[in-house]
Amino acid sequence: MLLNKANQLFQENKLKEAEFHFKAILNSNPENGEALFGLGRIALRLERYDAAVYLLQKACERMPHMLEPLHALADAFNGVNSPNDALTVLEYAKKLASHNPEPHYYLAQHYLTHGELDKAHTTFAHALSIGVYPVTAYILFELVQLGRFDKEHNYVSNLHHLLTQTSNLRLKMVCYYALANSYDALEDTEQAFNYFILANKLQRKLSEFNTKDLIPFYDEIIKYNTEEFIASADKKFTGNITPVFIIGMPRSGSTLLEQILASHSQFSSLGESTSISNNAVAFIEQKTGVAYPQCLAHLTPDLIKKARELYITTLKTASPIRPFIINKLPSNYQSLGLIYILFPNAKFINLSRNFNATAFSIFTNYFAENEPYFCSLPEFKLYHSVYEKLMSHWHSFKGMPIYDVSYEDLVSNPKEQLTQLLGFLNCHFEERCLAFYKQKTPVTTLSKHAIRQPINNAAIAKWERYKTPLLKLLEEN
Template sequence: MTQTLIEKAERHFQAGQLEAAKQTYLEALKHNAQNAFAYLGLGKIAFQLADYDRAITLLSQACQLSPYPQDALILLANSFNAVSSPADALTSLNYAMKQYPQSKTVLSALIQQHIRMGNVPSAESLLEQQIASDDALFSAYGWLDRVRVWHKPLSDSQWQQLRQLSEQSSGRVKMLIDYALGQAYDRVGDFQRAANHLRQANAFQLSLCDFATKQLAPFYRSIAEHFPAGTNTSKNTENETITPVFIVGLPRTGSTLLEQMLARHSQIDTVGEQPFLSNVCVPLLEKASQNRFPACLSEAAQLDRDKVAAHYINYLSKHSSAKYVINKLPANVQNVGLIFALFANAKVIILNRSMKDVSLSVFKNYFAHNEPYFCDLAQFAEFADYTEELTNHWRSQFSGQLIDIHYEALVSSPQEQLIAVMDYLGTSMESQCLDQHRTAAVVDTLSAIQVRKPISQSSVGRWRDYADILFKPN
C-alpha cells in the first residue's frame, strides 16, 4: 500500500501537481511514519516551493531513514546553498562521496560545489577523476569544467587528448569537447582555432533546438501590449519591510559581478538567479484570473495581486533578513511590468554591455538548455533586438523608476557606479562592496570563478580578437 502511494505521489510530482503529491506523500506517512521516500518527496516539494528550511528538515529525516540516501544528500546540499550555508552543503556532499565513491552523480555535485564556492584547486583535483572516466559524456563535461576553472594551464598531453577526442568523437560528446577546445584556444590567444571549434560546437547544439528565435517575437510584443503606457503600478505598501531588487537584461552582461558587489553591503542580500516570479507568482495569477500570462495580470483582481506579492516577499524573508534582496535572473526583463504591478517599492537595475562583447561571451559558453539564441550569432542578435525593444518600452513606461548601469563603466569606475546604484536604492555606499572577490558566498553561474578575482577591464572589447573571424561586416 505504501509503495503504491509513493508511486502515485511521484506521478503527481512529475506532472507538476505539487499539492496532490504532497497530500499523497502525507498519506503514505500515515501508513508508515518511517518511510524515507515520503520524506524525500516532501523535501523535493518544499525545495521547489523555495521553502528551504522545511526542505532541510525533511531531507535530513530522509537521509537518516534511508539506507541509500544519495539523492536526499544532494538535494540537502542544494537546500543548504539556498540558505547561504555552503559549508553545510559541502559537508553533505563530502559525506555522500564517502558513501558512494563510485557515483558519477555525487562526484559531479561535489565538483560543482567546489566551483560555486571558489575552491578551484579542490575542483581541479576532482575533475581529473571525472576526465578519466570511461563514460565519454561524463568525461566531456569534466573537460569543459577543467578548462573553465583553468587553475593551471593544460599540459601537452591534455592538449593532445582534447584534439584526439574532437577528431574521434561525435554527437554531444564532440560538442562539449569542441566547446572546451574553443575556450582553451581562446585562453592561449589562438583565436582562429578557438573560433573553428566554437563554430562546430554551436552548430551542433543549434541542430538540437526545436524552435527558432523569430517565433518568440509575438510573445515579446504581447508583453508590451498587455502593459501599455499608463498601466497602474502597485500602491500596496504592506510589503515594504523588504525592498525587492531585480537585475535584468541580457545574459553575460556582468550581472553576477554587480550582484556580488552589492551583496557585500550590510543591508543587501541576494537569492541569485531565481525563476520564482515566472514559476510561482505567474501561475498563481493565471489560476486566479483564469487567463495566461501576460493577460493574467490585467484580469487579476488587486486582492489577488497583493496575495501574490506577499507570497514573493514571504519567500524572500525566509531567505534573508536584509532590507534589500536581489534576484538577478536576466530573463526577469520580461517581468518588469509584473514587478511594478506587484511591488510599490521595487527596484529594477537594467544592466547593459557592448553587444559584440555579449555576443562573443554567449558564443563561447555552453548553455545546458538548447536555445537557438545561445548558439547562433544571428539568432542572438534577433533575441537581443526583442529584449532591447521590450526594455525600451519599460524605460518609457516607468521613467524615473529604473536605473541603467553599463558594464564598461562598472569595471572602469566601480565606486562611481555603485554610489549611483546605492542612491537609487536609498542607502549609502560601503567600501567593502569594491572587494567582491573576497566573497564567501556560493555563486551558481558561469561567472563563479571570474567574479572571485579583482575587478578588471580585461573583458572589455574582447570581441576585437575575433573582429576578422566572427564579426566580419556583411
Template sequence: MEENKLREAEFMFKAILKENNNNGSALFGLGRICIRLEDFDSAIYYLRRACEHLPKMLDPLFALAHCFNQVGSPVDAKTVLEYTLSIAKHNAQAHYELSQFYLDYGFIDNAKKTLEQGLKCPYGPVSVFMLNELVQIAPVSELEQHLQLLEQLLDTYDNERLKVVAYYALGKCHHRLKNHDQAFDFFQLANDIQLQFCDFKTSAMLPFFHKLKQHFNEDFFKKPTDKVASTFTPTFIVGLPRTGSTLLEQMLVQHSNIGSIGENTILSDAIVPFLEKRSETSYPYCFDNLSTSTKDYCRTLYVEEIKKRRVGDEVVINKLPANFQNLGMIYSLFPEARIIHLTRNFKATAWSVFSNHFAADEPYFCSISEFETYAQAEQNLMAHFNNHIPRNIFTLSYEALLEHPNKMITKTLNFLNQKFEPQCLEYYKDRRSITTLSKAQVRKPISKAPLTSWQPYEKHIIALLNHADETQTNQVSP
C-alpha cells in the same frame, strides 16, 4: 514522479512507508517530492533517513547536500559531499559534485584538485563536464594535456549533448591558448548542434513582446498606484545574459543593507499562473483591473519567497536578467521598485553567449543571429519602459563598471538610497554561493580583459550576422 503528479506519488510512497517505515526508496521519493515543492527542511528529514537505509546509493547523499545548500548550511553540505567521496573514491560523479560545491563557494584550488582526481576515475558522461570546468581554471601550461583528453573522450561519445559540452570545452582551451580560429570552429560546432535541440525560433517571441508594449502602455502607467507599505526595497537587475549581473550582484551584496534571492523565478512561476487562473486570461491581460486585495496577495507571495530564502535586508535583489519582460507587472505590484538595467557592447555580449554553454535549449543561447533578434527585442522593450517609468530605472554599462568600479558602484548605491561602503569593491573575498557561469571569474578582482577578449572573433561575428541577413533576404525574395 515523471508526470509531475506529486500528490499521487506522495500517497503511494506514504502507503509503502505504512507497510515498512524504513523503506529507503520511499523515503528518497518523498525527499525528492519535497525538493520539487522547495520544502527543503522536510526534504532534509526524509533524505537523512533515506541515506541511513540506502547506504550504497549516492543519489540521496547528493540530494541531501543540495538541500543543505538551499537552507544556507554549506558546512553540512560540504560534510555530506566529503563523506560521499570517502565511500566512493573511484566514482567520478562524487568528485564532480564536491568540485561543484568548491566552485560555487569560491574554493578554486580545492575544486581544481578534486576535478583532477576525478579524471583518474573510470571515464563516463560526467568526465566531459569535469574537463569543461577544469579548462577554465587550470594554468595555461596544463591545457595541452586537457586538449588531448578531450579529443580522446570525444571519440568515445555517441550522445550529441555530451559532444556539445566537449566542443565548448575544446573552444575554451584553444581560446586560452590564443588559437582563435580553432576556438571559433569548436564553438561553432557546439552552437550548431545545440541549436538543433531548440524547438522554436526567437522570432516567435516577438508578438509577445509587442503585446507587452501594447498592454503596459501610457494609460496603464497613468493609473494611480497602490500605496505599498513595504519593509524592503524590491530591486531587479535586468538585461541580456552575460552583461555582468553576477559581478554587480556580488559587489552590491557586500553592502550591510543589501541581500539577494539570486535569479529567482517567483514572478513567472507563481504570480503569473495565479493571476491567469483567477482571471482566465493570459499574461499580460491578466493584469487588467486588479483589485488591491489581489495585488496584496501577489505581494505576499513575493515576500514569502524572500522569507523562504532567509533574506532580511533593506534592499532585496532579484537578478534574473529576463525580468525585463516583467517590468510592467513589477511596477504594478511594487511602484517603488528599483530596476538596474545592465547594458554591454552587443558584439562582446553576443560572443560571450556564443562561447559559453547554457544548459537551456533556447535559440538565442546558441546562435549569434538568433541572439541579435533577442537583443533587439530587449532593447526595444527597455526603451518602452524607460519612456514610461524613468524614475524607477537606472541604466548601467558593464564597460563603465569595469573601467570605473568605484564611481559606478557609488552611483548604483545612490539609486538604491544607500551610502557607499568600501567592502563592495572587495567582493572577490566573499565566500557566499554563486552558481552562474561567472562563478570562477567573480572570485578575482575586477579585470578589464572582457573589454577586449572578444575582439579576435569580431570578423567571425560579422560573418555570422551577414550570413543570417543574406539567408533571410533570400527567403523573402520573390
C-alpha cells in the same frame, strides 16, 4: 507504471501533474523513497527549500545507497543557506561511492561555488583520474574553465579521446565547448572558433523552438502593460525591504554587479531567483485561469496582496535579511510591470554591455538550457532586439524606477559608477564593495570562476580577437 509517468511529467516540467502522481504513489505506499525524491525535486525547482530538505531527507533515509537524492539534498541545504550541511552530505556521498567520479564532481562544484578554487581543482583532478565516465566531459569542462594549464600540460588530448568514446550528443557538445576554450586560452583562435561553431550547432539541434516564436508573447506583454495599468500601482505601499532587480541580457555582468552590491552593508542577495515567474505569476495564472500576461487584466487588490506575500516569503529566505535584497535573474525584465504593481518601492537596474561583446560571450559559454538564443548568434540578435523593444516600453513610463548601467563604464570607473548607482538607491558608497572578490559568498552562475578576481576590464575587448568571423556569423539568417 505510475512512477514512470510521474518522472516523465517532471522531465517535461509539468510539475503540478507530476506532484499529483507522486502523491498518489505515497497514498498507497507512504515509504516509497522514489516518490519522496520526486516531490523533493519539485520543491527544489520551485525554490521551496525548507520543504525540499524535509522531503529529500526522508528520501535519502529510504534510499541510503543512492547518489541522486544525496546530491539533491545538498542543493536543498544550500537553498536554506546551510552550506556546511550541504558539504557534509556531499562528503558522505563521496565516501559512499569513492570509485565513482560523480560524487567527486559534485563536491568539487560545491567548492567552486563557495570560492574554494584550489580545493575544487584538486577534487576535479582526482575525479578525472578515476576513469572515463559520462561525467568526465563535465569534469574536463570545469578543469578547462579553471584555466590552470599551458601548452605543455593541458586537457586537449583527454577531450579528443573522450570524443571517440561517446556518441551522446550532449557530452560531445560539452567536449566541444571545452576544446574551444582550451584553444582560446592557448591562443589558437582559428581552432577555438571552429570548435565554438561545432558546439553551438550541436546545441542548436537540441533546441525545440525558435526565438521568433517569442515575439507574440512580447507583444502581449506590451499590450497588457498599459499606462493605466502601471499608474494603478499603490504608491502608498511601503515595506521593510526594498526589492532590487538586476535585469538585462545574459553575460552582461549581472553577477559582478550583484557581488559588488551584496558586499554593501545594506544589501543581501537571492541570486537568480525564479520566484516571480514560478510563484507569483503561477499563482495569478491559477487563480484567474488566464495565462501571463493576459492575467494582468484580471488582477484584484486581493490577488496583488497574496502574490506580493509569496515573493515576500522568498525575500525572507535571503541570508542575512537586509534593507535591500537583490534578485539578479536577467529575464525578470519580462515582468517589470507586474513587479512594480506588487512592489511600487522596487528598484530596477538595467545592465547593458556592448552588443558584440555580449554576443561573443553568449557564443563562447555553455548554457545548460537548450534555448536558441544561447547557441545561435542570429537567434541571439533577434532575442536582443525584442529585449530592447520591451525595455523601451518600460522606459516610456516616467514613474518606473529603472536605472541604466553600462558594463564598460562600471569596470572602467567602478567607484564613480557605484556612487551614482547607490545614490539612485538612496545609499552611500562603501569601499568594501570593491573588495567583493574576497568574500566566499556562493556563486552558481557561469561567472563563478572569474568572479573571485578584482574588477578589471580584460573582457571588454576580448571579442575583437574574433571580430571577422563573429560579425559574419551575426549576419547569417
